[in-house]
């Protein structure tokens with residue numbers, strides 16, 4: 360089971376509260392996690408990755424275990440702690456409120 | 458990462474200052490030497506709002522010798538839930554004026570300079586140049602990129618904080634020691650995608666938490682003590698009462714602080730962020746697809762046949778609404794469009810016109826021909842048509 364933490368406005372959009380949990384068959388990579396997330400919550404398509412290119416959008420970043428994975432290969436395996444659900448996969452978005 | 462250089466030259470402390478700052482003077486990491494550094498420091502606070510309030514109060518109390526405050530706004534009732542620098546009798550007063558009065562009351566020993574102006578590409582360099590440290594307490598993307606760019610171009614540390622509902626982010630941007638805001642978020646979200654606090658609300662205490670962390674970072678930088686929040690982004694969630702820290706790095710391709718910078722001067726930030734004015738009441742939109750509140754009222758009174766679509770959130774709907782309006786929050790519009798008849802005439806409104814402009818665009822793309830955005834939204838309606846309606 361994978362835990363995914365979404366920015367507030369995307370939690371609102373997906374109508375979830377707290378972390379999202381996903382079950383992934385096969386290798387746990389950024390791509391497989393995001394694919395599973397978008398399959399479960401189709402309204403998130405285009406908000407995290409570009410609709411067409413599936414590249415990370417420039418106002419979103421990905422982290423896990425304190426490390427910035429935003430520019431890592433989407434097919435690289437995620438840390439064990441994330442694959443086991445001990446640590447969340449963080450999707451962090453730009454916010455501007457003050 | 459290196460210890461930041463102490464700023465300015467220290468001057469002696471007076472007897473009244475020694476009495477005032479005695480609890481600082483007793484801390485070995487601050488002591489008389491550190492307090493003199495604080496006295497010599499020049500800090501510019503951009504925005505005297507949610508974040509600027511607590512951090513301004515604490516920096517003034519801590520004895521930062523020269524405090525600059527930039528804001529263009531006036532104090533409103535809806536500010537008082539979190540902007541603790543301003544009080545009820547200040548409603549209607551310039552924020553800079555109110556801020557200066559309260560900060561002087563807290564500490565008459567320091568010098569407070571106010572700038573009653575909107576920071577822009579035309580004045581940002583001039584405003585920031587005299588200061589050692591900048592604290593970003595602004596509330597919109599164009600200004601955040603502007604402040605970031607001006608700070609990088611001038612080599613000033615930028616203490617960043619931002620908030621929404623129950624969550625906040627804090628970091629210190631100080632290239633080359635760490636990344637800048639553009640390294641983190643190369644581009645802003647398209648307008649309307651990420652709601653502002655004015656649209657989505659914010660827990661009043663949240664800017665207190667985040668602003669106080671920004672103030673702490675400022676004092677640490679001035680004193681040259683501790684580990685500054687450079688190259689680290691702190692994420693705070695008030696509901697879970699949890700802090701998370703992630704590492705962030707410089708982007709070698711950053712157009713501003715990267716290896717081959719292409720941005721060497723300030724740009725048009727409204728254009729960069731794709732916004733024509735923030736959610737300011739009466740902000741100009743394309744006139745063919747907009748309608749004034751007076752016109753809506755006249756057409757209602759005439760009994761014209763049209764439908765009203767409200768794209769605000771249910772929480773806003775509970776505060777006030779236009780009688781016969783249909784509520785479909787902007788975020789749900791795409792999937793619920795089938796509920797609306799494209800053959801009908803639709804007049805669309807939100808709080809003050811920005812979200813409904815986005816909705817009008819979506820509806821037009823979906824083939825709705827006769828759609829108009831209510832200029833100034835329900836706020837304008839409350840001001841001009843129905844003064845009994847609550848404003849928020």
Ligand SMILES: [Zn+2]
Pocket residue numbers: 632636637638639640641707708711712713714715
């Ligand atoms: Zn940069």
